[in-house]
Amino acid sequence: MTQQEFLNTVMPFKDKVYRLAKRLLVSTEEAEDATQEVLLKLWNNKKKIQEYKNVEAFSMTMTKNFCFDKLKSKQAQNLKIVHSNYEEKNLPLQKQVELHDSVSWVSKIIEELPEQQRMVIQLRDIEGYDFNEIADMLDMNNTAVRVSLSRARKTIREKLTNTHNYGIK
Amino acid sequence: MVLNNIEKLLEKYENGETTLQEEQVLKNYFLQGTVAPHLEVYKPMFTYFMVNQQEQFTKDVPLKTTRKFNYKWISVAAVAVLMLGVYFKMASTNNLGTIKDPEMAFKEVSKSLEMISKSLNKGTATVGYLNEIDKGTATLGYLNEIENTTQIIFKSNN
Structure with a gap:
């Protein structure tokens, strides 16, 4: 699978991944990181992509799990107070x-x-x-x-x- | 009539029974501007959904085709280095520095032997200092004399 093919499969739903991540993680920065991470994971496993029934649904599940992990991780717990501040960073x-x-x-x-x-x-x-x-x-x-x-x-x-x-x- | 329909759809909507098409009808109704006053509450909800639908992911993802390093090549390189080492070793063992002419050989040998004896002499010269120690111990003998005299003194006291 070439980079172009990969982009063609991923592009249509990357925004959806991002929005779901943002819904769960609240802050824009965290959501961006999460999306990037999910897309990179897909890219690294690009050989297996053809085996998936529905790449989009698979990625959404991946995003959900990734965000849950993030929320559960120690890092997120430490940042909890900061979290609500983050969001209001722009304007x-x-x-x-x-x-x-x-x-x-x-x-x-x-x-x-x-x-x-x-x-x-x-x-x-x-x-x-x-x-x-x-x-x-x-x-x-x-x-x-x-x-x-x-x-x-x-x-x-x-x-x-x-x-x-x-x-x- | 339209309003009646919308109200029905809203009820279904809240029960999670609407289809996607029906939801689209609702969205269109609430986004088109004039909304019945008692349904005004729903407007921000649908507006929010609409606005959020447009949010996009703008950060780009570094998709690098990082070729994984193949560890097989390390073994190939190792073998090559080994072979080179063996080759040079073989080449150097051929020349031991043998001297064919016997007179030259005798000179060389006597030269190196002389060098050895010179260095040995240097070593023995320093050993000479050990004699000094003997002298020191000899003077220690006088201590015995002191002991003798002290014994005599103590005896007389007794």
Whole structure:
């Protein structure tokens, strides 16, 4: 497999990998590193790529596992306090202004969701995968995906309604 | 009518029962601008999804075709070095510096023997200093005399 062939297979979903990583790791820098790592792993195992049924789903699973490892690792635990700072590195002023914007409320609400629901929301509502693909990527069954998706959507809606009506969190 | 449809879809959506097409319908509805006031809540949600869909990974990945070093070649190099070593060794053993002419050979031998004897003499010369030690020990003999006299003194005390 040449570099060009590899890029052709990987390019279509590299952004999806990045967004999933960002959903789980929150900070942009960490997500970039994670994406790079995942892509390099794919590249190093490029001989095996043809054997995979679905390279995209495989990479998403890889990303998920990699991010979990990252979150579990000691390094992440040490950086926990720093973590939330990271995110506001670019344009902090603009971010502050945006905080009043309800769109950024959504991102806050999603950040508070459990990891699994976050991933399901990401894969379904943002990336638009169907249930079978998601179930495949996350090693869950179809019903479980539906249930956590429904829970996530309801939570987001409820919290949004709250902020909308009372102007509180 | 449209609104009714949207409301139904929203309910299905929250139960996670919508298909991707139906979700697309919802997204289009909420992104097209005018939204019914009681559904305003959903708007930021769909806007957020839309915005996030556009985020891209911009960092480039260093895909180097790093050829792995083949360790077989190390053994080849080792063998080559070994062969060279053996070759040079063989070449040098052929010339031991043998002298054919007997007179020359005698001269050479006597020269080297002379050198050996000279260096040996140097060594023995330094051994001469050992005599000094003998002298030292001889003077020590006088100590006995002192002991004798002290014995006499102690005896008389007793």
